[in-house]
Amino acid sequence: MFRIRFHGRGGQGMKTASRILGTAFFIEGYEVQDAPRYGAERRGAPIFAYVRADKVAVNERGIISHPDLVVVSDDTLVGMPAAGVMQGIDQNTVLLINSHETADTWQQRLNTQAKIIILPAQEEIEDRAELPYIGSQCAAAAAALSHVISKQTFTQALTEELQHLGDEVVKQNLAVASTAFDAMAPHSGIVKESALPSATDYIKPEWIELPFEKAEISAPAIHSGATSVKVRTGLWRTMRPVINYEKCSGCWWICSTYCPDGAINVTDDKLPDIDYDHCKGCLVCVAQCPPHAIESIPEHIAKEKELAGAKS
Amino acid sequence: MIEGTPVHFHRMKDMPSSHLLGTGTPMCAGCGGLETLHNMYDILGEKTVFVNAAGCMTLLSVYPFTPFRGGWLYTSMASAPAGAQGVRDAMDIMIKKKKLPEDENMEVVVVTGDGSAYGMGMSATSGAMDRNLNFIYLCYDNEGYGNTGQQYSAATPHAAITSTSKGSHGYPGFKKDLFSIWAAHHPAYVATIIGAEPLDLAKKIEKLQGMTGPRMLISLAPCPTGWDYDPQLSVEIGHLAVQTGVWPLKEYINGKVTHTKIPKQRKPVEEYLKLQGRFKHLFYPQRDEQGIAEIQARIDAYWDNVTE
Ligand SMILES: Cc1ncc(C[n+]2csc(CCOP(=O)(O)OP(=O)(O)O)c2C)c(N)n1
Ligand code: SF4
Ligand code: SF4
Ligand code: SF4
Ligand SMILES: [Mg+2]
Numbered sequence: 313m314f315r316i317r318f319h320g321r322g323g324q325g326m327k328t329a330s331r332i333l334g335t336a337f338f339i340e341g342y343e344v345q346d347a348p349r350y351g352a353e354r355r356g357a358p359i360f361a362y363v364r365a366d367k368v369a370v371n372e373r374g375i376i377s378h379p380d381l382v383v384v385s386d387d388t389l390v391g392m393p394a395a396g397v398m399q400g401i402d403q404n405t406v407l408l409i410n411s412h413e414t415a416d417t418w419q420q421r422l423n424t425q426a427k428i429i430i431l432p433a434q435e436e437i438e439d440r441a442e443l444p445y446i447g448s449q450c451a452a453a454a455a456a457l458s459h460v461i462s463k464q465t466f467t468q469a470l471t472e473e474l475q476h477l478g479d480e481v482v483k484q485n486l487a488v489a490s491t492a493f494d495a496m497a498p499h500s501g502i503v504k505e506s507a508l509p510s511a512t513d514y515i516k517p518e519w520i521e522l523p524f525e526k527a528e529i530s531a532p533a534i535h536s537g538a539t540s541v542k543v544r545t546g547l548w549r550t551m552r553p554v555i556n557y558e559k560c561s562g563c564w565w566i567c568s569t570y571c572p573d574g575a576i577n578v579t580d581d582k583l584p585d586i587d588y589d590h591c592k593g594c595l596v597c598v599a600q601c602p603p604h605a606i607e608s609i610p611e612h613i614a615k616e617k618e619l620a621g622a623k624s
Numbered sequence: 625m626i627e628g629t630p631v632h633f634h635r636m637k638d639m640p641s642s643h644l645l646g647t648g649t650p651m652c653a654g655c656g657g658l659e660t661l662h663n664m665y666d667i668l669g670e671k672t673v674f675v676n677a678a679g680c681m682t683l684l685s686v687y688p689f690t691p692f693r694g695g696w697l698y699t700s701m702a703s704a705p706a707g708a709q710g711v712r713d714a715m716d717i718m719i720k721k722k723k724l725p726e727d728e729n730m731e732v733v734v735v736t737g738d739g740s741a742y743g744m745g746m747s748a749t750s751g752a753m754d755r756n757l758n759f760i761y762l763c764y765d766n767e768g769y770g771n772t773g774q775q776y777s778a779a780t781p782h783a784a785i786t787s788t789s790k791g792s793h794g795y796p797g798f799k800k801d802l803f804s805i806w807a808a809h810h811p812a813y814v815a816t817i818i819g820a821e822p823l824d825l826a827k828k829i830e831k832l833q834g835m836t837g838p839r840m841l842i843s844l845a846p847c848p849t850g851w852d853y854d855p856q857l858s859v860e861i862g863h864l865a866v867q868t869g870v871w872p873l874k875e876y877i878n879g880k881v882t883h884t885k886i887p888k889q890r891k892p893v894e895e896y897l898k899l900q901g902r903f904k905h906l907f908y909p910q911r912d913e914q915g916i917a918e919i920q921a922r923i924d925a926y927w928d929n930v931t932e
Contacts, residue, residue: 572656595654
């Protein structure tokens with residue numbers, strides 16, 4: 313069975329990618345399961361989708377814990393524990409990363425035995441939430457790596473799945489997908505089907521076993537308010553608002569009132585302060601600040617600067 | 625607002641500068657509904673119990689996380705006002721029996737989307753108003769069934785593309801006039817609000833705090849996900865909704881409707897429409913002059929009858 317997991321950010325089209333790939337497998341005569349992980353995650357939030365394909369009925373259910381192929385549409389997710397990209401990866405897994413960096417760099421950085429392949433990133437896009445066509449590229453690359461899907465079949469699958477968006481959209485997606493498909497030719501067949509698990513050699517995943525308890529013990533009442541602050545929605549951010557305090561007129565904290573998430577508070581000296589653990593990067597504050605004192609910069613660049621600053 | 629502080633909202637400067645609603649909620653970046661809720665909550669304060677029907681905002685409180693500092697109750701889509709009745713009655717009885725000190729009394733606040741308010745929750749709401757239930761109702765109106773992928777609702781405006789009105793002309797129906805339907809019940813208070821006009825919103829919340837009975841609010845809730853626009857435009861689109869006259873800000877008290885903000889020179893509605901992907905077909909590939917003119921004419925007709 314092929315077990316393929318796609319990682320991306322909400323809005324990048326990973327759900328569509330898994331759908332296209334699933335359809336392609338299906339046309340090639342496979343039994344297929346494809347599903348996005350459905351949750352409360354929104355645009356920019358780390359999400360994943362997966363595809364299982366086999367020549368016999370697919371009885372396995374749930375999240376793929378031992379993938380044969382992991383496709384990552386946005387390399388900023390790889391180092392983010394919450395995204396779970398590295399989960400269940402071993403020497404048999406192929407890790408396909410959309411990145412400007414080389415496979416060697418990633419191999420060293422991750423210190424993993426997985427085989428790493430780079431899907432060369434297109435021109436630098438400022439806002440990672442808006443990588444155009446990335447879903448189609450990822451699906452095409454995955455299809456090529458599996459070796460069992462012909463380019464013709466892939467084209468048919470993509471056309472079927474994107475038809476409702478109009479001919480122009482299909483054409484543009486096919487063009488970039490075709491390039492990605494061809495770019496993977498040297499690695500065609502590198503992704504191998506792994507065996508069906510048997511009941512006897514089943515290895516329990518490393519999860520924590522909780523004893524069965526009465527509801528009032530296992531699901532205790534929460535006596536504290538505003539516990540949502542424990543959730544770090546700042547991880548969703550692909551663009552970061554940065555206040556230039558020289559330009560900030562300390563107006564009537566327009567930014568603080570308009571921030572939908574209440575992520576801007578006003579300090580005692582009447583200056584706004586952005587809570588980056590929770591700012592989702594909508595950039596409403598940037599658009600509304602009267603003296604244009606808030607700038608937006610790509611999050612990955614802001615992070616690199618922070619790291620460089622910490623080292624020097 | 626911090627307990628006991630006298631609040632009088634005259635200027636933007638009077639708006640709270642720290643916020644009660646917890647961060648870290650799963651609402652989309654740029655959610656206009658969340659913007660309304662957090663501004664409203666700052667003024668209502670902690671002594672509130674929210675009663676919430678299924679919709680996007682249900683995800684606010686997913687165990688063990690909640691942005692609220694007080695209570696929260698989840699009901700089915702059609703029955704949030706009935707849930708509010710139960711909570712109100714329970715508190716009244718407990719206060720009467722001296723099991724709950726009077727100063728721990730709380731406001732019961734229903735929060736639902738338009739799918740509930742304009743559609744399947746209407747009967748329960750009507751009943752609650754008939755019974756003169758002492759509660760506040762906030763409908764955040766993102767003009768569709770947002771949480772399930774923006775299918776059209778009775779609040780969807782004419783011509784908008786939704787996932788169930790994908791045709792070349794969008795939604796053929798017209799937005800229901802919920803304000804008038806609610807006002808026809810003669811409750812204590814009905815108002816329209818929007819997060820992009822925080823001062824107007826604050827004044828209205830402050831006003832309804834001094835009243836008892838059903839106090840009903842409808843907030844237009846710009847929705848980047850369902851309306852298809854860049855999240856940073858959320859407030860801009862809210863401003864345009866008011867300036868073009870698409871979203872009249874008004875209130876109903878004692879049988880009388882008063883507009884709280886009458887745009888002196890209304891901007892052409894297309895300024896509002898063209899920022900949103902759901903209306904793209906009015907401008908691309910060809911401009912649909914007739915379609916745009918019809919929408920404009922309906923707005924003009926509304927304002928022609930407005931005197932105060
Ligand atoms: C009776 C019933 N039908 C359908 C659903 C599924 N459902 C959950 S949320 C939702 C959308 C609600 O739309 P709205 O009230 O406008 O809130 P929004 O999602 O837009 O915030 C639907 C249809 C449900 N929970 N209950
Ligand atoms: S970008 Fe600005 S407005 Fe948006 S969540 Fe962050 S701080 Fe708030
Ligand atoms: S809106 Fe701009 S000027 Fe006003 S407080 Fe915020 S950053 Fe400063
Ligand atoms: S879909 Fe719309 S209403 Fe729902 S959370 Fe997202 S922005 Fe808010
Ligand atoms: Mg809705």
